Amino acid sequence: MDDLLTMSEACDILKVHPNTLRNWDNQGVLKAKKIGTKGVRRYSKDDLSNFINKTPGSYRPRVLDLFSGCGGLSYGLAKAGFDIVAGVDNWADALVTFERNHPGAKSALVDLGDFNPDDIEKIAGSDIDVVVGGPPCQGFSISGKRNPDDPRNKLYIGFVGVVAHYKPKAFILENVPNLISMAGGKVKDEIIKEFSALGYDVQYRVLLASDYGVPQNRKRVVFVGVRDGFNFDYPVATFVDERRTTSDAISDLTENSLDEGATNKNAALTEYQKIMRKNTDRVFNHEISQHSEQTVSTIALVPDGGNYKDLPEHLKNIRKRNIAWTRFGSFKPSNTIDTGHRHHFHYKFNRIPTVRESARLQSFPDDFIFYGSKTSQYKQVGNAVPPILAEAIGLELKKTLDSARGEA
Numbered sequence: 105m106d107d108l109l110t111m112s113e114a115c116d117i118l119k120v121h122p123n124t125l126r127n128w129d130n131q132g133v134l135k136a137k138k139i140g141t142k143g144v145r146r147y148s149k150d151d152l153s154n155f156i157n158k159t160p161g162s163y164r165p166r167v168l169d170l171f172s173g174c175g176g177l178s179y180g181l182a183k184a185g186f187d188i189v190a191g192v193d194n195w196a197d198a199l200v201t202f203e204r205n206h207p208g209a210k211s212a213l214v215d216l217g218d219f220n221p222d223d224i225e226k227i228a229g230s231d232i233d234v235v236v237g238g239p240p241c242q243g244f245s246i247s248g249k250r251n252p253d254d255p256r257n258k259l260y261i262g263f264v265g266v267v268a269h270y271k272p273k274a275f276i277l278e279n280v281p282n283l284i285s286m287a288g289g290k291v292k293d294e295i296i297k298e299f300s301a302l303g304y305d306v307q308y309r310v311l312l313a314s315d316y317g318v319p320q321n322r323k324r325v326v327f328v329g330v331r332d333g334f335n336f337d338y339p340v341a342t343f344v345d346e347r348r349t350t351s352d353a354i355s356d357l358t359e360n361s362l363d364e365g366a367t368n369k370n371a372a373l374t375e376y377q378k379i380m381r382k383n384t385d386r387v388f389n390h391e392i393s394q395h396s397e398q399t400v401s402t403i404a405l406v407p408d409g410g411n412y413k414d415l416p417e418h419l420k421n422i423r424k425r426n427i428a429w430t431r432f433g434s435f436k437p438s439n440t441i442d443t444g445h446r447h448h449f450h451y452k453f454n455r456i457p458t459v460r461e462s463a464r465l466q467s468f469p470d471d472f473i474f475y476g477s478k479t480s481q482y483k484q485v486g487n488a489v490p491p492i493l494a495e496a497i498g499l500e501l502k503k504t505l506d507s508a509r510g511e512a
C-alpha cells in the first residue's frame with residue numbers, strides 16, 4: 105500500500121485536474137485501484153510511470169537526486185517536466201522537507217560515502233532516466249587525480265558509482281565554480297574523463313543564477329552528460345539586461361515575525377512576488393532573529409547596499425571577515441545566500457533575512473515549506489540549487505531527451 109498515491113498526488117505528478125483522472129479511470133485510459141468499502145481511488149507509481157512513458161508528449165523522465173538536501177534542484181526539474189522518484193541524503197531534516205514538497209517522491213537516508221547502489225534501487229526502483237546531484241570534490245590532489253585514500257572522495261565516488269549502476273540517459277553534476285580551476289583545471293578534466301569512460305558526452309559551464317531570473321548573484325558550475333550522441337544546449341540567459349532585484353523579491357514581507365501560516369496582508373508588488381505567491385497567500389518560515397543592541401546599532405549605520413567600509417573607523421574591525429556588516433542592495437540581486445552565517449543583512453531592516461526571505465532570494469515559492477530547527481532551515485536554503493535556475497537547465501535537458509525519443 106505504501107507505493108500507492110492519492111488522487112491529489114497523482115494530479116500533481118501528471119499536472120491534471122481530478123476530474124480528468126476520474127474520466128481516464130472510467131474510460132480505462134488510466135485505471136485507478138479502488139481501496140476499501142468506499143472504493144477510494146489510489147494510483148500505482150508503476151502505472152503512472154508507464155502511462156507517462158507511453159503517452160505522446162507526456163514523457164516525464166525519472167530523476168534520482170543524490171545529495172538532494174531539501175530538493176531545490178528536483179523542484180525545478182519537476183517544474184520542467186521531470187518525474188522526481190527519490191531524494192537521497194544523510195541529512196534527516198532536509199529529507200523531511202524534500203518529501204513534503206515533492207508529492208509522490210520517496211526519500212532515503214543514506215550515507216553516500218558508504219553504501220551499495222542496490223540499496224538505493226530497492227527504494228527508487230531500477231528505472232531511472234537522469235541522476236543529479238552535487239557531490240563534494242575536495243578530495244582531488246593538486247595533480248588533479250582522485251586520491252583514493254582521501255575520505256572526502258567517497259562521496260564523489262558514490263555519485264559516479266550510482267551513474268555507473270543505473271546507466272541513465274543523462275546526469276547533472278553541480279558544484280562550486282572554482283572546481284574548474286582546481287589543480288590548474290585538471291580536476292575538471294578528470295571528472296570529464298571519468299564520465300566519458302562511462303559513455304557520456306560531457307559539457308560544463310559556469311552559470312550565474314541572476315541571468316535566469318533568480319534575484320541572487322550565485323554562481324555554480326554545472327556538468328551535463330548525455331548518452332547516445334544527442335546534443336545538450338545550456339539555457340540562454342534571458343535576464344542579463346534586467347535582473348530581478350532583492351527588493352523585487354522580498355519587499356512585500358514584513359519587518360517582524362509572522363505566525364506560521366499567517367496570511368500575508370501586504371500586496372504583491374512585483375511580477376516576481378506574484379510568482380512566489382501564486383499557490384498561497386500564507387507565509388511560513390518567517391521568524392526574525394534577535395540581535396544584540398550593539399549589532400542593531402552597528403548595522404543601522406550601514407546604508408542600503410553598503411558594508412563594513414561605511415562604518416566609523418572604530419567599528420570596522422569588530423568582525424574579522426570582510427563580508428561582515430554587508431547589507432543587501434535593494435536595487436540589485438542579492439549576494440550569494442549562505443547557510444546562515446549572519447554576515448549579510450536586510451537592505452532596510454536592521455536584522456539578517458529570515459528563512460522565508462532567504463528562500464525567496466533562492467527562488468523557492470511561498471508554498472515550499474522548510475522543516476527542522478531554524479538553523480537547519482537556513483542551511484537547507486543556503487545549500488540548495490535555486491529552483492528557477494534548475495528549471496531552466498531542466499527545460500533544455502527535456503528537449504534533448506524528447507529528441508532522443510523522436511518527440512521533438
